[in-house]
Amino acid sequence: MAASAAVGTVLALSGCAADADNQGQRFGLPEGVTEEAPLIGDLWVGSWVAAFAVGVLVWGLILWAVVAYRKRNDELPKQTRFNIPIEFLYTVTPLIVIGVLFYFTVQHQDDILDESEDPDLTVHVIGQQWSWAFNYTDEDVYDIGTTTDIPTLYLPVNQTVRFELDSPDVIHSFWVPQFYMKMDVIPGRTNSFQVTPNEEGTYAGKCAELCGAYHARMLFNVEVVSEQEYAAHMQELRQEGQTGQIDVPLRGSYANVPEGEGGSQE
Ligand SMILES: [Cu+2]
Incomplete structure (x- = not known):
């Protein structure tokens, strides 16, 4: 039953x-x-x-x-x-x-959690109140999301990617449900793991650790694409001038509080 x-x-x-x-x-x-x-x-x-x-x-x-x-009569059963x-x-x-x-x-x-094999590429992930930044360290380009402009992480299919996770403020958690994998993003400590996406497609990603007022807006998309499409996207980021390695914490240009709702949550 x-x-x-x-x-x-x-x-x-x-x-x-x-x-x-x-x-x-x-x-x-x-x-x-x-x-x-x-x-x-x-x-x-x-x-x-x-x-x-x-x-x-x-x-x-x-x-x-x-x-x-079950009870059959009024006689008291043997007591142990x-x-x-x-x-x-x-x-x-x-x-x-x-x-x-x-x-x-x-x-x-x-x-x-095995990381003994060298990855094909490394993505430095910065989780920050309240969005994500992806730094494709081998390509020397990056993409920074905001709460209103959700970032998209591009990954080439069948290549092993190593995620290095950093946070400048509070604990976040990097989670792509269809990767069956999530890991905490902890200030002052770089966590990492490796996965090999083997199916092209668009997948949802999110922060899985309640991290403040706009935690629910810490969304991102993952595009697992062919090697050509990946290279084209890297080229796009390069043309937009988003080159170099980003520092943690991110400063200045990163408007992470929704407009008109100022004030940080720490
Ligand atoms: Cu978060």
Whole structure:
């Protein structure tokens, strides 16, 4: 009963999304578009399958106890205080469950955060109240977004990109849901990770850490494009004079507070 209700809820929730194809099978995850996405996808689906297996066992035992030991007469059943084997089981089983989840989480985390291979390109990402700046460090060009002019991050398909994340003010979080990856952007500390987008398309990105009044406006787009289109976009940025490496913190030209709503939020 509860199991089918839970599965029904997952299916109903996933049915609302535009890219609902097979989303139920992914337990609500959107379609992954990087080489590394299956690492997190498998961990997510595997955890749900394990949770349902434990759930079915527990619900089964509850039902069995309800039926097998229901009240049959007014005679008081045998009273017991404790049962060592059962209490041992109660203690050891959760430790095994947690141990298995912990093992697979650490194993996948190590693979996801692996940066031993050299990336094909590096993008220096600056998250700042309340928008993003993308510095294509190898190309020596950059793009700076504002709350009203949402920036677009261009990435060439099938190339490994290394994101270096910096913040000059408060903690933000760099999140592209379809990359199955997000990472905190912390002032005074450069975080980094690598992904290889393997499907061309337009994807949404956002800040996933409540960072102030206009947190909800910290949106960006990701365009995963062919190598030619990527080169053309780099050329565009160059022609617009957006060349060089940007400093953190960004100063001056960066109007990050929506017009007429002045005042910073710190
Ligand atoms: Cu933010």
